[in-house]
Amino acid sequence: MPIALYRVDDRLIHGQVVVGWGQPLELRFVVLVDDDVAASEWEQELYRMGVPPEMEVQFCDVESASRHLGKYMLDSRMGIVLVGDIGTMQRLVLANPTIKTVNIGGVHHAPGRVARLRYVFLTPEEEHALRAIEASGVEVSAQDVPSARPIPLKELLSAQLDG
Amino acid sequence: MNADVSENELAGRRAVVAGHAAFATGLVSAVQQISGMGAALSPVTSIGLAGGDIASMLEDALDALGTSVIFTDLPAGSCTIAARRLQRVRPELVLVTGVNLATVLEFVFRSSSETPLEAATAAAEKGRATLLVHGGNV
Numbered sequence: 519m520p521i522a523l524y525r526v527d528d529r530l531i532h533g534q535v536v537v538g539w540g541q542p543l544e545l546r547f548v549v550l551v552d553d554d555v556a557a558s559e560w561e562q563e564l565y566r567m568g569v570p571p572e573m574e575v576q577f578c579d580v581e582s583a584s585r586h587l588g589k590y591m592l593d594s595r596m597g598i599v600l601v602g603d604i605g606t607m608q609r610l611v612l613a614n615p616t617i618k619t620v621n622i623g624g625v626h627h628a629p630g631r632v633a634r635l636r637y638v639f640l641t642p643e644e645e646h647a648l649r650a651i652e653a654s655g656v657e658v659s660a661q662d663v664p665s666a667r668p669i670p671l672k673e674l675l676s677a678q679l680d681g
Numbered sequence: 682m683n684a685d686v687s688e689n690e691l692a693g694r695r696a697v698v699a700g701h702a703a704f705a706t707g708l709v710s711a712v713q714q715i716s717g718m719g720a721a722l723s724p725v726t727s728i729g730l731a732g733g734d735i736a737s738m739l740e741d742a743l744d745a746l747g748t749s750v751i752f753t754d755l756p757a758g759s760c761t762i763a764a765r766r767l768q769r770v771r772p773e774l775v776l777v778t779g780v781n782l783a784t785v786l787e788f789v790f791r792s793s794s795e796t797p798l799e800a801a802t803a804a805a806e807k808g809r810a811t812l813l814v815h816g817g818n819v
Contacts, residue, residue, distance in 0.1 A: 528731045532759040533701055564765050568757035626731035636729060 520591055521549075523598045526607050527623040530555070530600055531565045531575070534623065538663040539598065540573065546595035547574040551583040551610060552602050580606060584613040591616070604644045611651050620651055622660040622674070633679035635669065637662045645675055693721030693789035694800055697742045698780065699735075699764070700754030701727055711782050718789040727759045735763040749773050750788070750797050752780035775801045784808025 522543045527535060530550060539545060548569065555561040556579040566575055578586065583599070590597055601607045604625065611617050624637050631639035638660050640648070652658045652671050659668040669677070693716075698705040705724030713719025723742040727735050739751060739760070749771070753761040756778040764776045775797045777784065788804035795803070 529759040529762070530732075531757060532762060533755045533757055536757040537755065560769075564762060567765070568762060570757075626729060626734070628731065 521587075521599050522596050523621050524607070524610075524617055524619060525598060525600050525621045525623045526602070526604055526625060527600060528602050528625055530602050531568045534663055535598070535600065536569055536573065540570075542664050543598075544596050545573060545598055547576065547590075547593065547597040549576045549578060549583060549590055549597060549599045550601075551578050551580060551599060551606060553579045553606075555602075556582070580609045580613065583610060587614050587616065604640075604647050608647045608651055611654060611656055615655075617656060619657045619659075621668075622648075622658065623662055634674055634677045635660055635679060638674065640675075648675070693718035694750075694791050694793065694797075695721050695723075695746045695748040696750040696752055696785070696788060696801075697723045697725055697739060697746060697748065698752045698785060699725040699727070699739060699742075699760035700780075701758060701760075704754050708780070708782060708785060712785055712789065715782075716786060716789065721789045722785060725760065727763075730759075732759055732763055732766075735759055736766050739763055739767060743767075743771075743774075748797070750775045750777070750801050752777045752785060752788075754778075754780060773797075777801050777805050779808075781808045781811065783811040 522545065523539060531548065550565060556577045562577050569575055601610065607620055611620065622638055625639055627639045630641045633639050648658055648671055658671040660674045661668040698708050703726065705726055709719050709722045709724045712722060723746045725738050725742050743749065751764045751774065753764060753776065755761060761778050768774045768776065784804045784807060787807035788800055791800035791803060
């Protein structure tokens with residue numbers, strides 16, 4: 519079964535992922551790809567605590583996620599690959615041409631970022647990285663929850679949030 | 682009015698309530714309407730914030746209110762994750778997840794002689810007991 523979603527979300531595991539996407543997609547595993555979390559038992563325990571018992575969480579750095587992605591794609595259960603930032607997703611996409619879609623689920627306010635949507639704030643470097651991901655043949659769109667309309671990258675980058 | 686009621690009890694036990702969207706402000710508003718004790722609670726929303734910023738807001742709210750108790754909505758929510766991070770540097774912090782109106786109402790009226798953990802535990806038990814299912818017979 520293909521991975522249901524390759525998602526960028528700086529909150530990693532949280533309500534929108536576990537409930538918002540988890541329920542309708544019947545997600546049974548999450549591959550959390552983050553070099554720092556993969557190196558920290560404490561961080562892993564923190565995120566493991568947040569998922570229901572029927573959902574398994576795998577913690578990987580980019581290198582090991584790339585090595586095992588084929589295995590995850592063959593899993594009979596529905597799963598999601600989750601990263602915390604655009605740079606990590608870009609590295610993952612570069613190493614895995616099988617990834618064909620990327621979901622921008624949450625990149626929140628930080629210094630240097632411009633508000634594009636209420637849940638997407640981007641620096642010029644992050645915008646450049648997203649364009650590069652799309653140029654490699656990957657469909658990039660922003661969508662926080664399943665009921666929202668997916669916003670294509672071109673529209674996302676031209677969006678300007680008031681206030 | 683009972684002359685033995687302390688000033689603290691009149692003000693209510695204090696706590697931060699945190700959650701998605703307007704969950705916390707709604708809950709605090711309901712507590713205020715029912716009991717007049719809304720000022721004992723400080724609402725925090727996760728809207729538009731990254732995890733680190735949520736943790737900073739929780740810290741500010743805890744310090745401003747002078748409490749060590751946080752109520753959050755979902756066990757997997759970003760406010761809960763942020764509060765768990767804070768517990769690393771504030772081990773005295775008491776976190777209750779899955780909060781409902783009955784829980785916070787009970788908490789603000791708990792006696793000031795109880796520890797925060799005792800009061801929070803009793804409030805959580807009260808809230809849990811109010812989840813009931815009625816009807817459905819055909």
